[in-house]
Each structure stands twice: as C-alpha cells, then as structure tokens.
Amino acid sequence: MLGLLGRLAGATSEAKALAKAGAAQRAIASRILSPNDMQGDYDASRLLTTTLGTPDGKPREMTPADLAAFRQNARALGQRFKGGITPRQVIDMSLTIDRKRAREEITMAVPASARGVKDSNRKVDRLEVRFITNASKKYGATRHHVMVEFLGYSAAVASGAMSAGKAASLMRKQGIRLDCDCGRHQYWFRYVATVGNYNAGRSETGFPKIRNPGLTGVACKHVLRVMAEIEGAATVQRFLTRAIEKGRANEDGSGSIRTSQKEADKQAAKQANRPTVRGAHTGNRDFDRARAALRKASRATKTTPKQVAGGSKRIAALANEPAAREMLLGIIGKLGITREQAIAILAGVGK
Numbered sequence: 526m527l528g529l530l531g532r533l534a535g536a537t538s539e540a541k542a543l544a545k546a547g548a549a550q551r552a553i554a555s556r557i558l559s560p561n562d563m564q565g566d567y568d569a570s571r572l573l574t575t576t577l578g579t580p581d582g583k584p585r586e587m588t589p590a591d592l593a594a595f596r597q598n599a600r601a602l603g604q605r606f607k608g609g610i611t612p613r614q615v616i617d618m619s620l621t622i623d624r625k626r627a628r629e630e631i632t633m634a635v636p637a638s639a640r641g642v643k644d645s646n647r648k649v650d651r652l653e654v655r656f657i658t659n660a661s662k663k664y665g666a667t668r669h670h671v672m673v674e675f676l677g678y679s680a681a682v683a684s685g686a687m688s689a690g691k692a693a694s695l696m697r698k699q700g701i702r703l704d705c706d707c708g709r710h711q712y713w714f715r716y717v718a719t720v721g722n723y724n725a726g727r728s729e730t731g732f733p734k735i736r737n738p739g740l741t742g743v744a745c746k747h748v749l750r751v752m753a754e755i756e757g758a759a760t761v762q763r764f765l766t767r768a769i770e771k772g773r774a775n776e777d778g779s780g781s782i783r784t785s786q787k788e789a790d791k792q793a794a795k796q797a798n799r800p801t802v803r804g805a806h807t808g809n810r811d812f813d814r815a816r817a818a819l820r821k822a823s824r825a826t827k828t829t830p831k832q833v834a835g836g837s838k839r840i841a842a843l844a845n846e847p848a849a850r851e852m853l854l855g856i857i858g859k860l861g862i863t864r865e866q867a868i869a870i871l872a873g874v875g876k
C-alpha cells in the first residue's frame with residue numbers, strides 16, 4: 526500500500542517541475558508591480574489595483590501615495606529581517622490564521638532528502654533539506670514540498686570538537702531560508718521572504734499589491750508545520766545528525782542522504798495519529814512544546830499600520846519603528862529641546 530505522503534522516489538524532480546511551472550506562469554503575468562514601478566516609473570495608464578487600506582478587501586485603483594506606502598512597507602520589512610530568521614522566529618512572527626491552519630490541517634511533515642551545497646568558491650555553504658507535507662485537500666494538491674536551507678551547516682561540519690548530534694541541535698536553532706510550492710507562499714509570502722532575505726526558491730520582486738500590500742505574516746501552514754517539526758521532533762534531529770555525519774565524513778560538507786520509503790511511511794503514519802485538538806498531549810515533550818508554540822498568540826503579526834500614505838501618517842508609522850524612532854528623536858533633539866519633549870512630540874504625531 527502506498528504511504529500517506531506518496532512515493533518519495535521522484536519527489537525532487539516533482540518539486541523542480543512545480544517550481545518551473547510556477548516561474549513560467551509568473552513570466553507571462555502582466556499585472557506585476559516591478560521594483561522600477563515602485564521607484565516612480567509606474568505608468569498610471571496600466572490601471573493597476575491594490576487592496577491597501579480598503580475595508581472590504583476589494584481592489585481599487587492604485588495612486589502615487591500607494592507607491593510611497595509600498596516603498597515604506599518594504600523598507601520596514603527589510604529592517605525587520607536584517608539578522609535573518611530562525612525556525613522559532615518563523616513561528617513567532619507568523620499570522621494566527623496560518624498557525625491555526627498548520628495545527629488543524631497539516632498533520633504530517635517528513636524530511637525526505639538532504640544535500641550539502643557549496644558556494645561559488647567551492648566552500649561548504651548550507652544544507653538543503655526537502656520536506657514533504659500533506660496538503661489540506663481543499664485545492665487539489667495531495668502533498669506539498671517545503672525546502673529549508675540550514676545556514677549553520679558549514680559551522681556544524683567544521684566544528685569537529687562537537688558531537689554531530691550536538692551540532693545538529695544547535696543548527697536547528699540557527700538561521701534558515703525557506704520555500705514552499707503552495708499558492709499562499711507564492712502570492713503572499715515569496716515577496717516578503719525575498720525582501721527579508723530568507724527565501725530559498727526563486728526571488729519574487731513584484732510587490733503583492735492585491736494579496737498582501739501590508740506585507741503581514743511570514744510563512745504558510747506547510748512551512749509552519751515543518752518549523753514545528755524542526756524544533757520539536759526527534760526524527761528531524763536524527764536526520765540532521767546523519768546529514769552532518771555524512772558531511773564530516775566527506776570532509777568538505779558535500780554529500781546527500783535520503784529517508785527510505787519505509788521509514789517515511791512509518792513517520793507519516795505516526796504523525797497522522799497524533800491528536801490535533803487543543804490541549805492534547807502526545808507524550809513527546811519536545812513535540813508538545815512545538816505544537817503549543819503553534820497555538821501561542823503571535824508577538825508581531827503586523828509589519829506596518831494598514832495605510833501609510835500622507836506625510837504625518839508616515840511619520841506616525843516611523844515613530845512606532847524602534848530604529849526609525851531613535852533617528853527621529855535624534856533629529857528632533859537637534860532642534861534644541863529635551864529628549865522628554867521630543868518623546869512627547871512623537872507621541873502626539875502617533876495619535
């Protein structure tokens with residue numbers, strides 16, 4: 526009988542074919558707002574639309590003020606992800622709705638294969654791990670491919686004084702880049718991931734003016750389910766340990782490992798039997814903790830206020846950004862007033 530996640534043989538070529546089809550579809554799309562458009566070359570006769578600030582989410586015609594707001598949102602986003610992102614942060618910064626879907630709809634996430642990748646100087650750079658998850662069955666797909674690049678891999682291979690297991694558990698907490706083949710990643714989050722420099726697939730430079738003009742959220746339910754697995758599952762820990770051992774044996778970090786069909790089917794069946802209801806415990810403490818994290822209220826679900834158009838509104842938005850706020854305080858300070866007065870002024874603008 527074929528396992529719950531389908532055949533692993535051919536999964537990599539399936540993922541590559543899906544990525545190619547997505548890129549081809551993107552190439553013929555005419556409603557894309559390019560970086561040049563964003564910088565002011567936008568031709569208004571193109572009549573592009575946006576949902577930014579519309580109460581009903583219905584698209585309306587785009588204005589020059591929207592372009593300014595898009596630029597501001599993208600800048601704030603770049604600042605926010607300056608230090609990269611870790612699996613924990615992906616979960617923490619995600620939207621409540623995506624975490625809820627991850628918990629309730631995505632019951633399985635299994636690492637299928639991993640490969641050490643070198644940079645252009647032929648030095649070991651990162652570990653690419655392909656995960657397979659089940660699909661929610663709402664949109665026809667039977668499974669999804671999530672790619673995670675572990676950026677701590679070169680250090681993990683090099684630090685021979687540390688056991689491979691210990692290096693793996695450290696690597697799980699370090700920086701990653703990610704990609705998913707689903708529509709949510711493609712239309713909502715690929716631009717966010719590209720600007721945030723944590724995108725593992727093809728870059729997306731077209732601003733998501735209809736789907737996600739506020740640039741909120743970080744990852745889809747498949748990615749979130751994989752993050753919970755990376756954080757909590759002993760099977761992922763063992764898989765990463767094996768990858769590091771292989772990389773060390775090859776000395777240069779190269780080489781690849783696979784999960785056997787039998788093992789993947791076993792893992793998938795075990796995961797599918799886990800309870801997904803609120804408050805349920807599986808008995809696996811690590812996993813329960815990760816699952817609980819998917820439930821937690823998000824600390825930062827929004828990048829910027831809904832509409833950032835006029836001058837004072839933009840300053841108000843900046844006043845809420847820690848780094849920009851310090852800069853503004855500095856400028857106001859030069860006017861010869863006290864810091865307390867400057868804070869009071871900013872508080873007034875924010876109203």
Ligand SMILES: [Zn+2]
Pocket residue numbers: 669705706707708709710745746747748
């Ligand atoms: Zn996805």
